[in-house]
Amino acid sequence: MNTVFTILVDGVTYASWLFIVALGLTLVFGVLKILNIAHGSFYALGAYAAASFVGWAASMHWAPAFSLVAMLLAAVVVAAVVAPLTERGLLRFFYGRDEVLLVLVTYAMFLILEDVTKLVWGTNPYYVSEPYGLFGNLNVGVQTWVGYDFALVALAVIVGLLVWWGLNRTRQGKIVLAVIHSAEVAASMGVNVSRVYMLAFSVGIFLAALGGAFTAPMISVQPGVSVGVIIVSFAVVIIGGLGSIEGAAVGALIVGLARSLAVHTAPVAELFSIYIVMAVVLVFRPEGLFQRTQARKI
Amino acid sequence: MNQQNSGARHIRHAAALYAVAAAAMLCASGAKAQETFKLGIVSFLSGQAAESFGIPAVNGAKVLVDAFNKGAAPAPYNKVGFGGLKIEAVYVDENGGATKQVQELRNLYDRENVDAVVGYVGSGDCLAVAPAAEEMKKFLILYDCGTPRIFEDNKLQYVFRTASHAAMDNVALVRYMKARNIKAETFNMINQDYAWGQDSKKDFTLSMEKLYPNAKAGEDQLPKFGAGQYGTEISALMAKPADVTHSSLWGGDLQAFILQAGPRGLFKRTQVVFSAADHVLPGLGEKMPDGTILGARGAYGLMSPKSALNDWWWDLYSKAYGVYPVQAPYRMVQSLLGLKLAVEKAMAANGGKKPNAEQLAAALKGQEWDSPAGKIRMALGDGHQAIQDTAIGKTRFDAAKKMVVLDDIQRFPAECVNPPATMKAEEWIKAGFPGAKGCP
Numbered sequence: 155m156n157t158v159f160t161i162l163v164d165g166v167t168y169a170s171w172l173f174i175v176a177l178g179l180t181l182v183f184g185v186l187k188i189l190n191i192a193h194g195s196f197y198a199l200g201a202y203a204a205a206s207f208v209g210w211a212a213s214m215h216w217a218p219a220f221s222l223v224a225m226l227l228a229a230v231v232v233a234a235v236v237a238p239l240t241e242r243g244l245l246r247f248f249y250g251r252d253e254v255l256l257v258l259v260t261y262a263m264f265l266i267l268e269d270v271t272k273l274v275w276g277t278n279p280y281y282v283s284e285p286y287g288l289f290g291n292l293n294v295g296v297q298t299w300v301g302y303d304f305a306l307v308a309l310a311v312i313v314g315l316l317v318w319w320g321l322n323r324t325r326q327g328k329i330v331l332a333v334i335h336s337a338e339v340a341a342s343m344g345v346n347v348s349r350v351y352m353l354a355f356s357v358g359i360f361l362a363a364l365g366g367a368f369t370a371p372m373i374s375v376q377p378g379v380s381v382g383v384i385i386v387s388f389a390v391v392i393i394g395g396l397g398s399i400e401g402a403a404v405g406a407l408i409v410g411l412a413r414s415l416a417v418h419t420a421p422v423a424e425l426f427s428i429y430i431v432m433a434v435v436l437v438f439r440p441e442g443l444f445q446r447t448q449a450r451k452i
Numbered sequence: 453m454n455q456q457n458s459g460a461r462h463i464r465h466a467a468a469l470y471a472v473a474a475a476a477m478l479c480a481s482g483a484k485a486q487e488t489f490k491l492g493i494v495s496f497l498s499g500q501a502a503e504s505f506g507i508p509a510v511n512g513a514k515v516l517v518d519a520f521n522k523g524a525a526p527a528p529y530n531k532v533g534f535g536g537l538k539i540e541a542v543y544v545d546e547n548g549g550a551t552k553q554v555q556e557l558r559n560l561y562d563r564e565n566v567d568a569v570v571g572y573v574g575s576g577d578c579l580a581v582a583p584a585a586e587e588m589k590k591f592l593i594l595y596d597c598g599t600p601r602i603f604e605d606n607k608l609q610y611v612f613r614t615a616s617h618a619a620m621d622n623v624a625l626v627r628y629m630k631a632r633n634i635k636a637e638t639f640n641m642i643n644q645d646y647a648w649g650q651d652s653k654k655d656f657t658l659s660m661e662k663l664y665p666n667a668k669a670g671e672d673q674l675p676k677f678g679a680g681q682y683g684t685e686i687s688a689l690m691a692k693p694a695d696v697t698h699s700s701l702w703g704g705d706l707q708a709f710i711l712q713a714g715p716r717g718l719f720k721r722t723q724v725v726f727s728a729a730d731h732v733l734p735g736l737g738e739k740m741p742d743g744t745i746l747g748a749r750g751a752y753g754l755m756s757p758k759s760a761l762n763d764w765w766w767d768l769y770s771k772a773y774g775v776y777p778v779q780a781p782y783r784m785v786q787s788l789l790g791l792k793l794a795v796e797k798a799m800a801a802n803g804g805k806k807p808n809a810e811q812l813a814a815a816l817k818g819q820e821w822d823s824p825a826g827k828i829r830m831a832l833g834d835g836h837q838a839i840q841d842t843a844i845g846k847t848r849f850d851a852a853k854k855m856v857v858l859d860d861i862q863r864f865p866a867e868c869v870n871p872p873a874t875m876k877a878e879e880w881i882k883a884g885f886p887g888a889k890g891c892p
Contacts, residue, residue: 160691164684171681268498277507279704279735283711291715297690298716303683373680374707374735378500382678417684418691421673425645 156295161414167303169410170310171369175383176390176402177317178361184334184397185354187253188245191260193362194384195267199236200363201379202271203228204370205280212284221285225367233360241355246348264380272377279374286371306368313361314403321399330354334397389428393435395442404443408435487806488540489533489795491517492560494571495596495784499547500678504703504731505573505596505780510543512781513570515772516765516788517541526764534795537806542566546573550580557581561590568593568795568812570787573780575599575647582611591809593816595787596780598749599647600877603833610813612836614787614828616870618648619877620842621700621727621747622655623885624869628745628844628862629696630663631892634723637666638694642673642685642709644701649674652700652727658881670694675705682709686716697722707732714741730754731778733856737849740856744847751825752782754858755843762824786823786840790830793821829866832873839866865890 179193207224240263248259289301321327332340333350341347365383373379390409394401409428416427435443493513496506517539519525523532533539542564544556553572560566568591572578578597583606585592592611594602598618602611629636639660643649653672660667670692673685686709689697697718701709706729713719719741730748733740748755753776756762765785769777777785794816798807807815818835821828826841845858867889871880880886 157691160687164687167683168681272498277503279503279707281707281711281735281739283739286711286715291717296693297687299683299687300712300715369680372708372712374503374704374711376500376503376704376707377498378502378678378704379680381500382676382680414684417673418688421671421685421688422645424674425676 156297157418159294160297161411161418163297163299164417165411165414166407167299167307167410168413169406170307171365172386172390172410173310173403173406174306174313174368175362175365176387176394176406177314177399178358178365179387180391180394180397180399180402181317181361182355182358183391185330186245186249186351188256188260189253189396190358191257191384192240192263192267193260193358193387194380194382195264195271196232196236196359196362197366197369197383198271198375198380199232199267200229200366201370201373201375202275202280202366203232203363204367205282205375206275207231208282208285208370209280218284218288221282222288225285225370226364229360229363229367232363233356237356237359238352240359241352245355246351249351268377268380275375277377279376280370281374282370284371302371309364309368313364314399317357317361318399326353386428389432392442393432395439395445398442398444401442401444487537489537489568489806490540490542490564490566491791492542492544492557492564492566492569492571493784494544494546494553494556494560494569496547496573497543497545500704501573502547504706506546508731508778509573509596509780509784511773512769512777512784513541513543513788515768516785519768520788520792526761529789529792531792531796534792535799535804537795544571546571546577550574550576553577554580554584557584557592558588561585561588567591567806568791568809570595570784570791572597575651578602578613579647582606582608585611589809591812593787593791596783599651601647601651603837604876607834608836610809612813612816612830612838613833614790614830614838615750615783616838616840616842616866617877618651618700618727618749619655619871619881620839620866620869621749622652622698623659623881624842624844624864625698625725625727625745625747626656626659626663627864627869627891628747629723629725631862632860634696634745636660636664636696636723638668638670639696639698640671640673640689640692640694640722641669641698642671642675642682642689642701643699644677644705645674646677649677649700653698655877655881656698656700656727658878662881662884667696677705679705680708682712685709686713686718689713690716690718690721694722697724698727699724700727702728702731707736710736710741711739714739719744728779730858731780733847734775734778737854737856738851740847740849742848745844746847746858747842747844748779749842750779750782751841751843751863752779753777755845755861755863756782756824757826757841757863759822759824759826761822765824782823782825786825786828789823790816790819790821790828790838794819827866831866832870834873839870841866842869862892864892868892 204225207228208221211224292299390405394405412427412431416423496502570593573596575597594613600617643653726746729746730753798811798815843863845861850857868891872887
């Protein structure tokens with residue numbers, strides 16, 4: 155019973171981290187039809203910016219709780235600065251082109267941003283572990299969990315609900331949904347599609363940066379942090395269905411629980427567990443769990 | 453008038469041509485007089501291994517090459533450059549996988565025309581590039597990677613490794629535990645799922661079987677390289693409590709593991725032993741749990757022996773970068789010191805001319821030299837694989853110094869923790885370390 159409980163807790167905490175990042179990835183694909191290879195770089199930028207902001211807050215002797223606000227601000231700043239630069243300055247020139255070309259463009263962005271982070275922050279690691287201790291510990295049997303992990307679960311739920319509400323219950327969200335359905339028809343109805351693209355891309359980048367910012371206290375922020383997260387995020391959105399918010403949530407939970415089950419029962423199959431789940435889903439649902447089969451436009 | 457002008461133009465033209473030709477010849481003779489030794493240095497300049505290994509090693513190479521070129525290193529390394537040849541270093545990023553590295557190595561030899569290459573942290577990269585250098589008959593020093601298989605499974609002529617292989621690290625770790633009476637009736641492990649982690653796990657397990665025959669292995673976690681998130685693995689380690697928890701994690705993975713496992717109390721419930729962890733101490737500071745037993749893959753950094761050469765090297769690196777040198781720059785430096793002596797020995801036997809790959813290989817084979825970490829001896833792999841002393845210590849944060857220090861440092865002679873030339877590492881450990889000498 156204890157093992158089952160531990161598997162569930164570990165699976166859900168891992169899934170919450172993954173969901174925040176994967177949600178941004180799936181949103182950008184849903185609206186802009188871009189499989190954003192550089193998504194991990196925005197995650198890394200969020201982590202680096204959080205390291206700088208939290209360090210700055212500490213140097214100002216502000217209350218430790220303010221570090222959470224500093225991390226949130228870091229994600230906002232990354233989205234506000236980098237998203238318009240990359241979307242207006244680069245991506246918009248490739249809209250309407252082959253999706254494979256856009257994958258290559260975002261791969262180039264990934265390589266450029268890797269070097270940009272090194273130019274700005276150098277190669278030495280940054281540590282911002284202070285927020286990790288803000289929520290205390292939780293003891294259950296032989297296990298001790300850090301409260302921060304559960305705070306991340308709450309953050310993921312809030313972020314997921316906000317994005318769902320924003321898309322389905324607001325006028326702006328309905329416009330975004332219209333663009334997702336058909337950019338051409340939306341444009342003919344007077345929707346400023348370029349603006350919607352930039353908005354959606356900014357929200358996607360904000361979510362990636364938010365994931366990075368709130369992961370920063372658990373890791374050493376250094377070159378290379380962008381690589382691991384993007385691969386497993388792709389697995390999540392492929393399982394859930396590219397462009398689906400519900401799919402990202404369920405996909406993250408499936409990956410988190412599958413991985414947790416493997417680590418606790420057959421550690422050698424940890425990596426395999428994620429991709430076997432993905433393969434099984436693709437066999438029965440090639441479009442992913444929450445993606446409707448779509449007729450090809452001619 | 454026209455003829456006069458034309459004649460004057462011809463004279464000026466001829467004079468200009470002469471001047472250009474003379475300048476070109478001067479340049480050519482100057483270039484010949486300033487013949488250099490072109491050295492390819494390959495390490496991680498980007499990616500996850502850059503911060504802990506690649507950049508510090510390259511930084512170490514830069515200050516040492518600079519000191520060599522100024523003739524500022526202490527004797528017997530005080531000749532300018534390599535035997536009077538100024539060293540021209542070409543730095544290449546190791547990131548990108550083994551296939552890319554083979555291509556980059558070929559480029560270094562064929563396009564850059566380097567005289568030698570020193571490089572490679574990744575065991576997979578070393579396994580890939582060694583046959584390529586051998587096929588091209590070009591001189592290659594592997595300075596860092598740990599897998600024992602390179603010289604145990606192959607007989608190579610042009611390839612050398614100037615640092616001990618990974619078996620030493622885990623044999624020394626278990627010997628340290630035994631010497632300090634560390635209780636180890638049960639042990640858990642967490643190692644990365646690739647050549648380094650798998651080899652480390654095997655060597656530690658086999659050593660435990662010999663020195664702690666009653667110890668039982670528990671959790672055997674194998675996260676992927678660069679996982680970053682270890683919450684689930686930590687839960688698994690805590691769910692099966694053990695006296696000792698072993699790991700060969702390194703770099704960002706090791707830092708993330710410590711930052712996540714520390715607050716959860718893992719280090720208080722089990723004696724954690726790391727085989728290669730000295731490089732995270734300067735960065736982690738007080739976040740590094742006290743009482744952790746660790747090695748550095750040699751007597752490096754805070755465990756380096758007292759010597760004039762080590763003092764010089766420590767100061768050189770510390771003043772340049774504001775941090776003391778850890779294992780990666782130490783291993784780079786011991787390779788460059790060995791290469792320097794080999795080049796100079798080969799030049800002496802070659803009438804003072806720059807040696808070719810065969811002459812370099814003959815000069816380094818079976819060689820021994822002093823390094824900041826002690827004596828390096830090319831004793832294994834038919835004179836191509838080094839052995840060296842190592843050390844293990846225990847962490848303590850010193851609040852006064854505001855840094856992690858290492859207590860209870862125990863040194864192990866090379867012959868105690870490395871197999872003899874006649875045996876493979878695995879066979880040697882399984883046989884109970886026959887011929888081990890000088891063990892404390």
